[in-house]
Amino acid sequence: MRRPTTAGLYTSGLLLLTAATGAIDAVSFLALDGVFTGNMTGNVLFLAFALVGVPDIPLLNNAFALLGFALGSVVGGRLVRRGHPVGLPVRSAWLLVAGTALVFVLVGVWAAVGELAGVGQITLTAVLAALMGAQVAAVKPVGNTDITTVVVTSTLANVTRESRLGGGRQTLSQWRHRTFAIVAMGAGAALGAAVLRLADGPVALAASGIVFAAGVTMLLVARADQQRSARQQAHAAAAAERPTEVLAAR
Numbered sequence: 001m002r003r004p005t006t007a008g009l010y011t012s013g014l015l016l017l018t019a020a021t022g023a024i025d026a027v028s029f030l031a032l033d034g035v036f037t038g039n040m041t042g043n044v045l046f047l048a049f050a051l052v053g054v055p056d057i058p059l060l061n062n063a064f065a066l067l068g069f070a071l072g073s074v075v076g077g078r079l080v081r082r083g084h085p086v087g088l089p090v091r092s093a094w095l096l097v098a099g100t101a102l103v104f105v106l107v108g109v110w111a112a113v114g115e116l117a118g119v120g121q122i123t124l125t126a127v128l129a130a131l132m133g134a135q136v137a138a139v140k141p142v143g144n145t146d147i148t149t150v151v152v153t154s155t156l157a158n159v160t161r162e163s164r165l166g167g168g169r170q171t172l173s174q175w176r177h178r179t180f181a182i183v184a185m186g187a188g189a190a191l192g193a194a195v196l197r198l199a200d201g202p203v204a205l206a207a208s209g210i211v212f213a214a215g216v217t218m219l220l221v222a223r224a225d226q227q228r229s230a231r232q233q234a235h236a237a238a239a240a241e242r243p244t245e246v247l248a249a250r
Helices: 006-031 040-051 059-080 090-113 119-142 153-161 172-198 201-249
Strands: none
Touching (some): 006 119, 006 172, 006 201, 040 059, 059 090, 059 119, 153 172
C-alpha cells in the first residue's frame, strides 16, 4: 500500500474541514433560526432581505454571524501572521486545536441549557461564525486555493470555467480538489441535517465537531510528516557534505 504524501494529507484535512463547515452550517441554519456560520454569501443576502422587511428573516442573527466571522478572521490573521512557508504553522495548529475544543464546549453548553431562543441563539451563532472565520485564517498558509473550506461558489465556477468544455486547461489535480470540495460540503450538510432529523441540535453539533476534529487531526499529521521529511533532507544534505569536508581537510 502506497504511503500518503504530505500534500495528500493536507488535502484530506482541508476536505474534512470543508465537510465540517457543511455540517455546522446545516446545524446553524436548521436549528439556529435560519443563519449560516460559514457561508457568508448566504448571510449577506439574508441580511439584505431582512433590511427591506421580508418576513421571517432574522436580522440580528445574520448581522451577528457576519460580525462574528469577520472578528474570527481578524483574530486568526493576527495570530497566524504572514510570510510562512507552505504548510501549517505552529500557531495555526494551536488555533485549530482550540477551535476543536471550543466546538465541544458549545455542545456541552447547548445540551445543558436546552432549547435556545433570542440571546442564546445569537450568541451561539456568533461564536460558531467566529470559529469558522478563524479556521479560514489558520489554514491559509497550507496554500491550497482550490479548497477554501467555507465556500464552494468560486470552486464550482473554477471547476466548470476551467474545464475542457469551458475552454480551460485545469489539471487533473485541480479538478479532483475542486470537485471533492463541492462533494465534501454537500456531504457534510447532509450529515448535519440527517443527525438533526434523528436527534437534536447539540448531538448534530457534536457530530459536526467530530468531522472538524478529524480534519484538524489530518492537518496535524500532515504537518508532522512535513517536518519529518525536512529533517531527513537536512540529514541527507549534511551527510553528503561530509566527504567534501574530509577531502578539503586533506
